[in-house]
Amino acid sequence: MIAFTAAEIAEITNGRLAAEPGITPGSVVTDSREATAGSLYVAKPGEAADGHDFVAAAFDRGAVLALVQRDVADADGRNYPAVVVEDSVLAMGALAAEAVRRIRARRAAGGAAFTVIGITGSAGKTTTKDLLAGILAEDGETVAPQGSYNGEVGVPLTVFKAGFETRYLVIEMGATGIGHIRYLADMVCPEIGVVLGVGTAHAGEFGGVENIALAKGELVEALPADGTAVLNLDDARVAAMAARTSATVLGFSAQAAREGQGAAVQAEDVELNAAGNPEFDLQLPGDSARHHVSAKLIGAHHVGNLLAAAGAAHAAGIPGAQIAASLSAQTAASRWRMERTERPDGVTIINDAYNANPESMRAALRTLADLGRGRRTWAVLGAMLELGEDSIREHTAVGTQVVRLNISRLLVIGRQARALYVSAVNEGSWGDECLFAETVDEAYGILRSELEPGDLVLFKSSNSIGLRHLGDRIALPPLAPDAAAGDPAGNPAESTAGTTAEGSTLP
Structure with a gap:
């Protein structure tokens, strides 16, 4: 984790410092049960419980500072050391954005690369995130979300796991409305963005499938001109996002060859083995070799996730043979996915x-x-x-x-x-x-x-x-x-x- 003093946290979050300025937490938690010695405990109101009610429990477990929306006192009437902010979740986001900025600046000053990759889509985000992290971890220190940490709380918690030695930061991005992914993308500033699909899930919350497409496309809109948008060309709404980005577009397709549409990442000769695991030959742009992938995931629908991970890894500079070998070796990393x-x-x-x-x-x-x-x-x-x-x-x-x-x-x-x-x-x-x-x-x-x-x-x-x-x-x-x-x-x-x-x- 990038270390911030209490004074720096107050400055970054526009908060009121109610603690010794030199206190420097070594981790960030939003669950008091996860607090350890030196933690910053973030208290936020929730639908079922108010995190401010657990500030005492967090300090009992070793927390040294709280990020709160109001002062919280102990049994003797003394306020716990805290930074008081208007919105603790937005304050987390501000801290995460500053952490990414500092990592990027420090590594650039030392001539070392740092790549942030964002992944979104109506289905398959966590599987693709796990696959991509598995590939990248063989090339350098990689930080990726625990489980499906992909929202306004989960993304900062993922960022806080990164440090100055981190080579790759993989961010899963979810949304329940327009503007949510833009907020997350502005926080972490990805160089590579992956869009898996626009489905009908949560259409009621979004107000229709077209609004889902608008929301998911916010990721590619946030990419820099020298970045890469990895797009699923088997989904017409995702393919159309090519017009919404100034980044290079790298398309992938699990269906028939689509070279004319820019599908440079292809799965050829796809079949399922007796265990239901997909096998295929992976083709990547600028690589004349066909790299065989024998996945350990269950179901033909995972071909798209495998290709998406391959495309993002290729955009990050990983050789094709290394990508295929990793995809063939990995098992499901997150629970309850086939x-x-x-x-x-x-x-x-x-x-x-x-x-x-x-x-x-x-x-x-x-x-x-x-x-x-x-x-x-x-x-x-x-x-x-x-x-x-x-x-x-x-x-x-x-x-x-x-x-x-x-x-x-x-x-x-x-x-x-x-x-x-x-x-x-x-x-x-x-x-x-x-x-x-x-x-x-x-x-x-x-x-x-x-x-x-x-x-x-x-x-x-x-x-x-x-x-x-x-x-x-x-x-x-x-x-x-x-x-x-x-x-x-x-x-x-x-x-x-x-x-x-x-x-x-x-x-």
């Missing part, structure tokens, strides 16, 4: 319930159908949230797809997803082929009693529905009937790290 577990009794679990939108739901179901040939397949599905007025139509389409893909069993969980169940029944799936459970507890009971050796089970829903935890519980070896105790839903407590980090994860 995470495969083999139970001792022969049941296979694919837990892809970190999040869901119509595009990722369709991709996961196609993968289930491809992998499930000769096996009994289960689609355990929950709601896709924040689709606005398109919600019923999109859930109906998924239910129809399940039937047309000949998935053996469908288990739909929760009233918010009932349209999915109804459409499957209307399409001709009924009886024990198509089941509905009001709650996760009820679904757990169904699965525990009906799963058989050899079954292949997919879990997929939006994050807050919680099916990822149900998937984790079902992935455990089956217990004897008299040993099955505890929480039937299998919902372990989730810390504020990762997806619930005070708004750090955005679509």
Whole structure:
């Protein structure tokens, strides 16, 4: 972390210094439980809790300074050492921007390179971020987000992990409205920007798909003229973003050759192996060699993510052979993304319930159908949230797809997803082929009693529905009937790290 004194923090954030000016924190946390000796604790109001209520707990764990929106006193009436600001989240952003500026200036003065890469898109951001970070880490110190830290809180927390020895800073960028990505891009000033896709997820929040495209394109608009925009040419809305940037455009395509449209990053001879892992020959601009990639990720839909990571790494100067070797060696680095577990009794679990939108739901179901040939397949599905007025139509389409893909069993969980169940029944799936459970507890009971050796089970829903935890519980070896105790839903407590980090994860 770049060290700031309390006096510098007050100056950078336009805050009021209420502490000894020389106090210099060694880390930044937004969760009091993560505070350690020397931490700066950022207290911010939240929907469920106010961080100011936990200032004392943070200092008990070793925090030496707080970034607050009001003074907080201890039991004796003495205010904790703090910098008082109008908005603690915006203050975090200002500190992060200054940290990036200092790293860039110090490394440039020493003749060393420092590259910031931003990644956005409606789906695949975290997987692409993990793949790219894996490639870059072999070339120099690389800092990338923990889990899906991609919002106004998560991006600064990622930046604070970087220091003067950092060679690459990979930033995942999410948004729930126009201007959010522009804010993040202005904070970190990326040289390379990757746009994966414009989907229908969260269309209700954005006010339509075209507004999603406007928001995602803010990343390429922020790139410098000597930067590189890595764009998915298989998505027409992303391809159109080429007109919104002065940077060099590097297109990638997982479909048929698109050289005439500028697709310089290509996957040729794509096929899935018996385990459902994509294999292909990678072609990169200015490289006559074809580099074979044998990925360890599950599903053909990951070809686009692999190409996006390859394109960004190529733009950063990594040789093609090194890119292909890294992509072939990496396994999924973040949880609940097509995470495969083999139970001792022969049941296979694919837990892809970190999040869901119509595009990722369709991709996961196609993968289930491809992998499930000769096996009994289960689609355990929950709601896709924040689709606005398109919600019923999109859930109906998924239910129809399940039937047309000949998935053996469908288990739909929760009233918010009932349209999915109804459409499957209307399409001709009924009886024990198509089941509905009001709650996760009820679904757990169904699965525990009906799963058989050899079954292949997919879990997929939006994050807050919680099916990822149900998937984790079902992935455990089956217990004897008299040993099955505890929480039937299998919902372990989730810390504020990762997806619930005070708004750090955005679509």
